[in-house]
Amino acid sequence: MDEPTLQPPSLTALTTYLLSRTGKAGRQRLAERLAKRGLRLWHMAVLAALADFGPHAQRDLAVRLAIDPSDIAKIVEDIGALGYVERMRDPADRRRVTVALTETGRAALGEMHDETAAVQDELLAPLTPAERKQLTAMLSRVFTNLRSAT
Numbered sequence: 001m002d003e004p005t006l007q008p009p010s011l012t013a014l015t016t017y018l019l020s021r022t023g024k025a026g027r028q029r030l031a032e033r034l035a036k037r038g039l040r041l042w043h044m045a046v047l048a049a050l051a052d053f054g055p056h057a058q059r060d061l062a063v064r065l066a067i068d069p070s071d072i073a074k075i076v077e078d079i080g081a082l083g084y085v086e087r088m089r090d091p092a093d094r095r096r097v098t099v100a101l102t103e104t105g106r107a108a109l110g111e112m113h114d115e116t117a118a119v120q121d122e123l124l125a126p127l128t129p130a131e132r133k134q135l136t137a138m139l140s141r142v143f144t145n146l147r148s149a150t
Helices: 015-035 040-055 056-065 069-081 105-124 129-149
Strands: 085-090 093-101
Touching: 015 040, 015 105, 040 056, 040 069, 040 085, 040 093, 040 105, 056 069, 056 093, 069 085, 093 105
Parallel strands: none
Antiparallel strands: 085 093
């Protein structure tokens, strides 16, 4: 019942509706692929943040990703058990836990990016390479504007 022809035209005429439905489909497909590895999207988000920005205090990582501090603890525990991150007490402040990406985690993140690329190729199959670049550029502008407006 999810076929485009069954969706109300007054909804499919709304860009925001199309973005929402496309995003939901992409998230679901990627989540299914990651679940086969015993991972969730938040696991990938934490690994990506550590790869892009370097080691973080666990609390700062929660703020950066807008994750509740109690949830970040479980996420870090999960990926730590897999050897993807290591946690260290800050010698200057023993209450502070710093999280760093391991080489195993970096390799796993590379595999997750491959999964992401496959999902993206599935979703964007109707578009030419030039249209994909254009879509990415336009969505990046919208996203940047959203971030600066908040």
